[in-house]
Amino acid sequence: MTGADHDPSLEHETVALVLAAGAGSRLGGVPKCLIRLGGLTLLDRQLAALAEVGIEHVKVVVGHHGDAIASHLHLINSRRPPQVLRNPTPGDDPADSLQLGLRSLVAMPERLLVLVSDLPLLGAPALRAALAAFDARDRRQHVLVPTVNGTPGHPAVLDAHACALLRNHSGGLRAWRRTQPEAVRLWATTDEAHVRDVDTPDDLARLAADTGLSVRLPSAPPSRDLPQCGIDNG
Template identity: 40%
Template sequence: MRAVLLAAGLGTRLGGQPKAALRHPAGGTLLERSVAALRAAGVAEVSVVLGPYRERLLPRVQACGAWPLLHTLAAPSLIDSQRLALSEHTARPSGAAPDVMLLLADLPLLHAEHLRPVLAAWQARAAGIQALMPVVNGQRGHPVVLSGEAVAGVLAQPVERGVRAWLATHPQAVQPLALNDAAYITDVDTPEDVARLGLSNS
C-alpha cells in the first residue's frame, strides 16, 4: 500500500495560503501530522502532491521523508492532482500490491486510529471490489483506497474526469465503509474552520 497526500490546493477561501502548512494545536503542521499518521498505521511509502506553495511545503515534505510530486500547472484542480498522483503511481515499480490510498492533506482530526479500520476493511474486501471509501452519515470521506485496476480505469478516462467520475460509473466495484467519526469528513476551507479547530499559521 502506498499513500498520496493531495496538498496542491490554492487555499483561496483562506486568503491564499497552503492549508497543509497550518499548525495543529497539539503540535506540527497538518502535513507533518498526516504523514506521521500514515506511517503509524503501517503505510511506509508516502508521496505529496504540491502546487503553487511548493517553496513553503517542499522543505516540510523532505523533512518528513515523503516523496514530492510537483505540478507544472500554476493553478491545478483536484482532478489534476489526482491524475498526477495516479500517473506517478503507475510509473514506479509496484511490486505485488499496486494499491494506493488518496487523501487530502487538510484533515486535522485524522489519526492512525482512523486509518487502521480502512486498511483492515480493504484487506478483507470481497472479490471484485476495486475501491473503498469511508462514509459518515451518508457523506463520502477520506481516505479513498484504489486497486491497480481502478487506478488504470481512472487514468483511462478523459483528462477532465477524476476519481469521483470513475466511482460513479463503477458502483459495483466500490465498497462504502460506514463509519461514525467526523475525522473522515472534517477538512479546512475557511477562516471559521481554522478558528473552530484551533489551528494557526505556521
Template identity: 35%
Template sequence: MSVGEERVPDPAPTPAAILLAAGLGRRLGGVPKFALRIDGLSLFERLVDALRQSGIDDIGAVIGPYADRLLPLAQRCGVRVVWQGVPGAPLACSQRLAVQDHRARQMPRLRRDLLLLVADLPLLTDADIVLLLHAWRARPPAVQALVPVVDGVRGHPVCLSWEAASAVDRLPPAQGVRDWLAGAGDAVQRLVTDRVAHVTDVDTPEDLAALRRRLWPRSVDW
C-alpha cells in the same frame, strides 16, 4: 513444498499513499492549508506520521503552489514529491498526477494498491487509517475501491486497487477519481462510519473556527 501441501498465498503488499497538497486555499484567503499547525506540528507532518504509524512506508505528495513552504516539509518527512505545475488546477488534475506517478513507480513488479487523501485532515490518526486498511483487506474480491462515509458525506482516504488506479489513469484528461467512482457501480464499497476525522477538513474560515473550538485549549495556528 511437499506433495499435497496447499500453498498459502503471499500477503498483499501494504498500499502506497499520496497526499494531495497542491491547492491554493482560496476560501481561506490564499494560505497553504497543509501548513496549519496543531500544537506546533503542521497538518502535513501529522498526516505523514499517521500514515507511517499505520504501516504505510511508501508516501508521496502532489505539490504546486506554496512549494517554498511544502518542499522543506516533504524533505524533512522523507516524502516523495510529485510536481503540479498548473496553479489553480482542479483536484482531479492532482489525482491524475498521483495515479500516474503511482503506476509508473510500481510497474511491472509490485502493483500496490493506493490510498489518496487530501492534505488538510486535522483529526485523522493512525487508528482511523488502520480501521480503513482492515476493511480494505477484508473486502469482497470484486470491490476495487473503498470510500469512508460519515452521515452520508464521502471522506478520505480513498482506497483504490491497482486496477482502479489504472482505470482512473485511462479516463479523459479532465476527469478524476470522483468520475470513475460515479460509474463503477458495485466495484465501489462504502465504509459507513461515525469517525468524523474522515470528513473534517479545513476549507473555510468557519471550518478553522470550528476546529479551534473542538481542539481548545490546544494551539491551532499558521
C-alpha cells in the same frame, strides 16, 4: 520530482498519495497542510499517522505553494522521506493531481491510499479502520470510499486494478465512481475524522475550540480578520 531516490521494489506494497496542491483561497491564500495544530503541521500529523500504520512510501502532490511545502518536507528526517510531485496546473478539482500521482507509479501497488492534506483529525486509528474495511471488501470491488452520514471522505483506498484504470481516466475518482458503482465499496462510518477538513476561518475556530489546541497559520497576508479562538496568524 524531488525527494528520496525512487525505489520501484516498494510499489507492490501500500502507497499513500497526499493531495496538497490547493491554493487555500478561503483562508487568504495559505498552504493548508502547513497550518499548525498544537505545534505540528497538518502534513506532519498525516505523515506520522501513515508511518504509525506502517506506510513508509508516501507521495505528496503539490501545486500552489509548492516551494513552501517542498521546503518543509526537506526538513523531515525519516528513513523514507516523501516524494514530491509538482502539478503545474493545479485547480479546484483534485482529479489532475490524482492522475499525476498515479502516473508516477512504476508498478501498481496492492493498496493506494488517496487523501487530501487538510484533514486535521485523521489519525492512525481512522487509517487502520479504512484499511481493514478495504481488506474485507468483496474482491469485485476495487475501491473503498469512507462515508459519514452519506458524505464521502478520505482516505479512498484503491487496488492495483483501479490504479491502472484511473491513471488514464481524466475525470478522476468521483466521475469514475459514477460509471462503476458496482466496483466501489461505500464504507459507512461515524468517525468524522474522515470528512472534517479546514477550508475557512470558522473551520479553524471550531477546530481550536473542539481540540483545545492552538491553531497557527503559516505566513500569509496580514490583512485578514480571523476568529480569535486559539488561532495565531503567524
